[in-house]
Amino acid sequence: MDKKAFFHKLVTFTAAVHQVTHEITKEVKSNTITPIQYSILEYIAVSQPVTLSQISDCQHMSMPNTSRELKKLNEKKLCEKFVVAEDRRKQYIRLSKEGEIMMNEAFKHIEARFLQRIKDASDEDLEEINQSLDVLHSKVFYSSKSL
Amino acid sequence: MDKKAFFHKLVTFTAAVHQVTHEITKEVKSNTITPIQYSILEYIAVSQPVTLSQISDCQHMSMPNTSRELKKLNEKKLCEKFVVAEDRRKQYIRLSKEGEIMMNEAFKHIEARFLQRIKDASDEDLEEINQSLDVLHSKVFYSSKSL
DNA sequence: CCCTTTGCTTATCATTTGATAACAAAATCG
DNA sequence: CGATTTTGTTATCAAATGATAAGCAAAGGG
Numbered sequence: 001m002d003k004k005a006f007f008h009k010l011v012t013f014t015a016a017v018h019q020v021t022h023e024i025t026k027e028v029k030s031n032t033i034t035p036i037q038y039s040i041l042e043y044i045a046v047s048q049p050v051t052l053s054q055i056s057d058c059q060h061m062s063m064p065n066t067s068r069e070l071k072k073l074n075e076k077k078l079c080e081k082f083v084v085a086e087d088r089r090k091q092y093i094r095l096s097k098e099g100e101i102m103m104n105e106a107f108k109h110i111e112a113r114f115l116q117r118i119k120d121a122s123d124e125d126l127e128e129i130n131q132s133l134d135v136l137h138s139k140v141f142y143s144s145k146s147l
Numbered sequence: 148m149d150k151k152a153f154f155h156k157l158v159t160f161t162a163a164v165h166q167v168t169h170e171i172t173k174e175v176k177s178n179t180i181t182p183i184q185y186s187i188l189e190y191i192a193v194s195q196p197v198t199l200s201q202i203s204d205c206q207h208m209s210m211p212n213t214s215r216e217l218k219k220l221n222e223k224k225l226c227e228k229f230v231v232a233e234d235r236r237k238q239y240i241r242l243s244k245e246g247e248i249m250m251n252e253a254f255k256h257i258e259a260r261f262l263q264r265i266k267d268a269s270d271e272d273l274e275e276i277n278q279s280l281d282v283l284h285s286k287v288f289y290s291s292k293s294l
Numbered sequence: 295c296c297c298t299t300t301g302c303t304t305a306t307c308a309t310t311t312g313a314t315a316a317c318a319a320a321a322t323c324g
Numbered sequence: 325c326g327a328t329t330t331t332g333t334t335a336t337c338a339a340a341t342g343a344t345a346a347g348c349a350a351a352g353g354g
Contacts, residue, residue, distance in 0.1 A: 009280050
């Protein structure tokens with residue numbers, strides 16, 4: 001396969017993903033949280049419970065800054081901290097009731113937008129999309145600290 | 148197919164794409180430009196010549212802020228402005244010689260990083276990835292201003 | 295020829311984000 | 325036990341980004 005073309009395809013693809021998600025999420029964000037706070041909430045929502053270090057790693061944010069943003073989210077009653085019995089330095093972070101509600105609404109909106117995008121897809125198309133997501137996630141866009 | 152699981156997959160996938168591209172581009176950015184300036188340069192690189200309004204639209208940035216960032220890039224000798232003969236209000240923006248060099252190096256680095264990510268992939272894997280990119284780009288992450 | 299619109303600029307201010315130093319408590323290890 | 329590492333906090337400062345008001349020159353339309 002032509003490496004140059006392949007790489008070009010990858011770059012335009014990532015640009016497209018950014019463009020589409022930006023379009024969709026900008027309608028989603030409540031005006032009470034900042035973009036970074038939204039992405040933290042999103043991460044918590046799909047990965048909870050998580051520790052502060054995990055958020056810091058995943059969002060490429062320093063511990064102090066992560067701690068600060070989390071404190072703000074806490075003050076806004078959108079997430080909660082729980083000490084971990086086995087290691088009392090750590091804390092598990094989960095969405096609060098309100099946080100769950102907010103993120104559920106956000107996801108519902110995103111869902112609607114995506115539905116609109118795939119409304120012309122057949123069942124086979126959907127299965128194909130499903131498999132493509134698996135392939136790309138596992139073979140290209142996997143997360144890896146070691147790289 | 149379970150809709151809930153499907154959208155969960157979509158959301159985590161887009162998050163993964165963001166994280167990976169963030170990881171890769173953060174190594175690329177010279178310390179002389181900010182993230183936003185980088186993304187402007189990237190846009191100019193693939194779309195030049197562009198007008199200030201086009202950048203403003205595409206980057207979802209207000210005209211005044213776009214103007215400011217462009218002025219900084221100009222002072223850093225990374226891009227140049229040319230008045231348009233047909234409409235002297237407009238200006239075409241292009242990368243300067245230095246800007247071209249910088250972006251070529253950036254793209255080369257991104258290519259290397261992606262290659263590293265797929266270095267364990269077999270030829271069949273690559274073909275699968277290639278097809279998955281096509282599927283997702285055409286059926287989900289297509290660009291459409293009208294949506 | 296006025297009047298409006300378009301494309302862009304400058305200035306200013308508030309907020310968000312990034313970076314760093316200094317600290318503390320719990321765990322781990324020799 | 326004492327030293328070190330891990331996990332997280334608080335405080336502070338600098339820089340980047342977002343938002344808004346005011347202005348200006350060229351283009352276009354009646």
